[in-house]
Structures are given as structure tokens and as C-alpha cells.
Amino acid sequence: MQGIQSWGDTLRLLVELSATAAFALSGLMEAARKKLDIVGICVVAFLAAFGGGTLRDLLLDQRPFFWVQHVEVLWGVLGLCALAVLFLRHRHFELTEKAIQWPDALGLGLFTATGVHHALGALMPAVVAVLMGLVTGVFGGVLRDMVCNEIPTAFRDHQPYAVCAFAGGWVYVGLWQADAPGWVALVACVVVTAGLRGLALWRNWALPAWRA
Amino acid sequence: MQGIQSWGDTLRLLVELSATAAFALSGLMEAARKKLDIVGICVVAFLAAFGGGTLRDLLLDQRPFFWVQHVEVLWGVLGLCALAVLFLRHRHFELTEKAIQWPDALGLGLFTATGVHHALGALMPAVVAVLMGLVTGVFGGVLRDMVCNEIPTAFRDHQPYAVCAFAGGWVYVGLWQADAPGWVALVACVVVTAGLRGLALWRNWALPAWRA
Amino acid sequence: MQGIQSWGDTLRLLVELSATAAFALSGLMEAARKKLDIVGICVVAFLAAFGGGTLRDLLLDQRPFFWVQHVEVLWGVLGLCALAVLFLRHRHFELTEKAIQWPDALGLGLFTATGVHHALGALMPAVVAVLMGLVTGVFGGVLRDMVCNEIPTAFRDHQPYAVCAFAGGWVYVGLWQADAPGWVALVACVVVTAGLRGLALWRNWALPAWRA
Numbered sequence: 001m002q003g004i005q006s007w008g009d010t011l012r013l014l015v016e017l018s019a020t021a022a023f024a025l026s027g028l029m030e031a032a033r034k035k036l037d038i039v040g041i042c043v044v045a046f047l048a049a050f051g052g053g054t055l056r057d058l059l060l061d062q063r064p065f066f067w068v069q070h071v072e073v074l075w076g077v078l079g080l081c082a083l084a085v086l087f088l089r090h091r092h093f094e095l096t097e098k099a100i101q102w103p104d105a106l107g108l109g110l111f112t113a114t115g116v117h118h119a120l121g122a123l124m125p126a127v128v129a130v131l132m133g134l135v136t137g138v139f140g141g142v143l144r145d146m147v148c149n150e151i152p153t154a155f156r157d158h159q160p161y162a163v164c165a166f167a168g169g170w171v172y173v174g175l176w177q178a179d180a181p182g183w184v185a186l187v188a189c190v191v192v193t194a195g196l197r198g199l200a201l202w203r204n205w206a207l208p209a210w211r212a
Numbered sequence: 213m214q215g216i217q218s219w220g221d222t223l224r225l226l227v228e229l230s231a232t233a234a235f236a237l238s239g240l241m242e243a244a245r246k247k248l249d250i251v252g253i254c255v256v257a258f259l260a261a262f263g264g265g266t267l268r269d270l271l272l273d274q275r276p277f278f279w280v281q282h283v284e285v286l287w288g289v290l291g292l293c294a295l296a297v298l299f300l301r302h303r304h305f306e307l308t309e310k311a312i313q314w315p316d317a318l319g320l321g322l323f324t325a326t327g328v329h330h331a332l333g334a335l336m337p338a339v340v341a342v343l344m345g346l347v348t349g350v351f352g353g354v355l356r357d358m359v360c361n362e363i364p365t366a367f368r369d370h371q372p373y374a375v376c377a378f379a380g381g382w383v384y385v386g387l388w389q390a391d392a393p394g395w396v397a398l399v400a401c402v403v404v405t406a407g408l409r410g411l412a413l414w415r416n417w418a419l420p421a422w423r424a
Numbered sequence: 425m426q427g428i429q430s431w432g433d434t435l436r437l438l439v440e441l442s443a444t445a446a447f448a449l450s451g452l453m454e455a456a457r458k459k460l461d462i463v464g465i466c467v468v469a470f471l472a473a474f475g476g477g478t479l480r481d482l483l484l485d486q487r488p489f490f491w492v493q494h495v496e497v498l499w500g501v502l503g504l505c506a507l508a509v510l511f512l513r514h515r516h517f518e519l520t521e522k523a524i525q526w527p528d529a530l531g532l533g534l535f536t537a538t539g540v541h542h543a544l545g546a547l548m549p550a551v552v553a554v555l556m557g558l559v560t561g562v563f564g565g566v567l568r569d570m571v572c573n574e575i576p577t578a579f580r581d582h583q584p585y586a587v588c589a590f591a592g593g594w595v596y597v598g599l600w601q602a603d604a605p606g607w608v609a610l611v612a613c614v615v616v617t618a619g620l621r622g623l624a625l626w627r628n629w630a631l632p633a634w635r636a
Contacts, residue, residue, distance in 0.1 A: 034575060147566075
């Protein structure tokens with residue numbers, strides 16, 4: 001039993017780290033495309049990786065932030081940026097983007113679940129908890145794009161991204177209200193969110209467009 | 213007396229709801245012009261309607277936010293966005309913009325008064341209270357424009373907008389310091405702010421330009 | 425001794441005021457270049473001068489803000505904006521930019537030291553304290569550029585700016601951990617940050633560029 005527990009913890013840690021790295025890489029590549037310098041690259045990677053959770057904690061008035069409690073993630077992002085500047089080239093970008101789609105989908109699910117979990121713990125109403133899940137999962141990318149002077153991709157590419165997190169968030173809230181164990185709600189939220197996102201990527205789903 | 217009181221409450225609720233709807237609609241139309249998808253439309257409408265008050269509460273460190281205490285407004289904005297996507301067309305935009313100018317002017321006054329009121333309640337100095345009124349009334353639009361990758365209209369169109377809220381804010385503070393009843397300060401602030409804004413719209417007032 | 429103390433205080437106040445004015449002027453000129461109106465000019469000047477410290481206090485959850493405790497600085501920035509609109513012309517800009525480089529470098533050092541100091545006082549880990557120093561010194565300019573719809577200069581001009589603050593911040597933390605007196609850490613941080621910035625300006629240092 002002990003073994004399964006610690007195996008689960010290790011798995012979760014691995015998923016979390018690869019998801020955070022995927023988010024940071026997305027920031028890093030956008031910064032590179034905009035020809036930012038090393039300072040800009042680090043800031044945008046940091047915003048993409050931790051901006052969503054930080055904004056959620058600001059809104060919920062919770063401290064310490066994740067990256068204050070675990071300062072090693074700051075060094076991790078810095079190291080990732082240093083490695084990227086040394087080894088990543090523009091011709092690798094398309095490949096990298098493909099490669100991070102899956103950890104990114106997992107990360108979206110995991111970050112959403114974390115956000116809903118924190119908000120429910122702060123006694124927020126259901127719809128606000130789902131919103132906080134969305135903020136955690138999606139607003140890192142939004143801040144990344146705003147700093148890079150772009151309209152956020154999540155708001156204009158007509159691909160289901162926030163919508164998947166929205167669905168997953170409600171799954172979490174529903175299971176929580178049905179008194180399901182925490183890990184069931186967590187796993188269900190990640191599976192639904194990442195699953196929908198994966199399906200959307202695979203089947204090329206598009207959100208209905210605004211008619212002129 | 214009871215009747216007048218409840219009549220006043222109903223009136224205030226009506227003004228508040230139509231003002232919030234006007235702010236949300238302004239966000240919605242800007243999002244549509246930028247061809248955002250449904251996620252972007254909802255976020256920008258939400259930011260335009262509640263961004264100013266939320267930023268004020270963040271700065272004053274006050275919780276819960278308005279939209280946490282009244283989650284039905286979240287559903288209201290979502291519903292408005294859904295209706296707009298179904299029924300609003302680009303050719304209706306000019307008409308809608310004309311139609312929302314007046315509830316928007318009322319909203320500017322009301323939001324400013326609310327901001328000043330909250331800041332005075334948090335024991336802020338007079339000039340900071342006026343500033344918080346400005347933030348509440350104006351920064352929803354500022355955040356809306358920043359997300360849409362525009363320089364905020366309020367900062368560049370040379371039309372008196374924030375300036376009206378600035379004047380109205382001082383009226384509130386002055387009456388409050390003269391120990392006038394709360395509703396007098398509120399009504400005077402709304403009348404001055406919305407009145408000046410209305411005059412500015414009607415007479416086409418412009419702020420003095422920066423000389424080259 | 426008393427005399428030296430008060431002489432030091434006066435000097436520090438002078439440095440602080442000229443640094444704040446330099447930051448505000450940088451905002452003012454960017455606003456003028458973007459042809460913002462008087463409202464935009466005041467907001468951008470305010471953001472450039474106080475945005476970094478305000479963001480730091482939001483992240484550290486500290487109140488009151490500097491400009492709430494010292495409301496006279498609000499009037500100062502307003503007065504500076506009024507004077508600038510009356511007397512500054514576009515042809516003066518290049519000269520003004522040269523003239524503010526040195527108080528700006530001093531300000532970068534001083535703001536960084538203040539940020540590190542606040543963060544250490546709030547019991548933050550060393551790397552977070554340095555980060556808060558960076559936020560205080562650099563993010564006023566970042567917010568200024570974001571409102572003006574530009575990619576922040578600090579992230580793309582390949583000039584050492586945040587990097588100088590990063591070095592200075594570590595000097596502060598190192599001396600503080602070695603139990604040096606507070607004023608030694610402060611002065612050393614300012615000297616290292618402003619000195620490196622001055623050297624970078626003088627020798628035209630550039631950050632290594634991202635290779636394609």
C-alpha cells in the first residue's frame with residue numbers, strides 16, 4: 001500500500017514537472033520568436049509556467065505562492081532557459097511545439113484541478129471555483145501573450161482549450177459535491193480536461209465562429 | 213417611506229444592472245471586432261464589466277469580490293455573451309455603441325461612486341479615494357483594451373472620460389468630509405460624473421492636445 | 425554624528441526623489457510619443473514611477489502602498505505631468521532621455537535595494553528577495569510599455585538593465601546574510617547596480633543574442 005502511495009506521488013511529481021516544463025517551453029519559444037533577450041526569455045517562460053497560479057493566488061488572497069514555497073522551480077526555469085538559449089534553434093521550434101502538445105494538455109488538466117481544489121478550499125462558490133481552475137490553467141499563456149504584445153492565443157484561435165478546462169473543472173466540482181475522495185476528483189478532472197484537449201487536437205475541433 | 217426606500221433600491225439595482233450590461237457589451241463588441249472566439253468574448257466582456265472593481269479590491273486588499281458575492285452576475289455576463297453571439301451582427305455595432313453611451317455614462321458615475329465609497333471605508337486619504345473611484349470606473353475599459361492589444365481608449369481619444377470621474381470623485385469626497393448623508397454624496401457623484409460625461413458627448417468636448 | 429545622520433537622510437531623499445522623477449519622466453515621454461492625452465500621460469507616468477513597487481507589495485501582500493503613505497508623491501507626479509505638457513516639446517526628448525539616464529540608473533539601484541529589503545523583511549527566501557528587487561526596479565518600466573502597447577524594452581533591447589539589478593540584489597542578500605549593517609547592504613547594492621548600469625551605458629555592453 002505504502003508502495004502504491006509513493007508510486008502515485010512520484011507519478012504525480014513527474015506529470016507536474018513535465019507539465020510545468022511544457023508551459024515554460026511555450027513561453028520560451030514565443031519569447032524567441034519575438035527576439036527577446038535573455039531577460040525577456042526568462043520572464044516570459046516564468047509567466048507562462050507560474051503566471052496562472054500566481055494570479056489565482058492573488059485573487060484568492062492566498063500566500064505563499066507555489067514558487068516561493070518551492071524556490072527550486074525558479075532555478076529550474078532559469079536552467080531550462082539557459083539550456084534552451086544554448087541548444088534550441090529556430091528550426092527545432094516546430095518539432096518542439098508538437099512535442100509539448102501532450103505534456104501541455106496534461107498540464108492544462110493538472111493546473112485546472114489544482115486551481116479548483118484551492119478555490120474550493122477557500123470556500124468559493126462552485127462557479128467561482130471552476131473560474132479559478134480556468135485562470136490557473138489558461139492565464140499563464142494569456143500573460144505570456146500579453147507581455148509579448150499579442151492578443152492571447154487562447155482567446156482567438158478557435159481551438160478548444162479553455163473550454164476543455166471548463167468542462168474538467170465542473171467534473172471536479174461535481175465529484176467534490178458528491179463527496180467523492182479527493183484523488184478521484186483530481187484524476188477525473190485531469191482525464192476529462194486532457195482527454196477533451198487531446199481529442200480536440202486529434203480531430204481538429206473548432207469553436208463556432210462569430211458570424212459577420 | 214418604506215415604499216420610497218424600496219422604490220429607490222429597485223431603481224439603483226436597475227441602474228447598476230444596465231450599467232454593468234453596458235460595460236460588458238463594450239467588451240463584447242471590441243472582442244468581436246478583434247475576431248476573438250467565444251472564450252475571448254466572455255473574458256473580455258467580464259474584464260470590461262468587473263475588471264475595474266476587481267483591480268480596486270486587489271489594491272485595497274478587500275475580499276470577497278463583487279462577482280464572488282453575487283455569482284449570478286457571472287451567469288448574466290455569460291448569458292449576455294451567448295445572446296450576443298446568436299443575435300448581434302457587425303452591422304448592429306454602430307447602433308449598439310450609440311445606445312450604450314448613456315448607460316455607460318451612468319455606469320461611469322455609479323462605479324466611480326462605489327470606488328470612492330469603498331476606499332473611504334478602508335480609511336484611504338482623499339486623493340487615493342478619488343483614484344480608487346477612477347480605477348473602478350475606468351480600468352475595466354483599460355484592461356479590456358490591453359487584452360485586445362490596443363492602447364486603452366481612455367488614454368488616447370482626448371475625450372473627457374476619466375476626467376469626469378475625477379471631478380465626480382472629488383464631489384463625493386467633499387460632501388463626505390462635510391458630513392453629508394451617504395446617499396447625497398452618491399447621487400451627487402453620479403449626477404456630476406454622468407452629467408459631465410453627457411455634456412462632453414453632446415458638445416464634443418476634447419482634452420487639450422500635447423503640442424509637438 | 426547627528427549631523428551626518430540627517431545629512432545622509434537628506435541625500436537619500438534627494439536621490440529617491442530624482443530617481444522617481446526620472447522614472448516618471450520616462451513614462452511621460454513614452455506616453456507623449458504614443459500621442460496619449462493628458463489622462464494617459466498621468467497614468468503612464470504614475471505606472472512607470474510606482475508600478476514596480478506596487479506590484480511587489482501586491483505579491484508580498486503588504487499594505488499600505490508607498491503612494492498611499494506619502495500621497496504628496498501623487499501630487500508630485502501630477503505636477504510633473506502638468507509642467508511637462510506645458511513646457512516639454514518633442515525636440516527636447518532626446519536631450520531629456522540623455523539627462524535622465526543617470527538618475528534612472530541610480531533609481532534602478534535604489535528601487536532594487538528597497539525591493540530586496542522589503543522581501544527579506546517579509547521572510548522571503550534569498551532568490552525570491554532578489555526577484556522582488558528586480559520587480560521593484562524593472563516592472564514599472566514593463567507596465568509602462570505594456571500599457572503603451574509595446575513589448576517591454578527591458579525584455580528586448582539586449583542592454584544590461586535587469587541583469588544589473590540581479591547582480592546588485594545578490595550583493596544585498598549576501599551582505600545581509602553576513603550580518604552587515606543595513607545601510608552597508610543598501611549602499612553596496614545601489615553602487616553595484618548603478619555602477620554596472622553606468623558601465624553598460626558607457627561601454628555599450630550588449631547581452632548575448634539568441635542565435636537563429
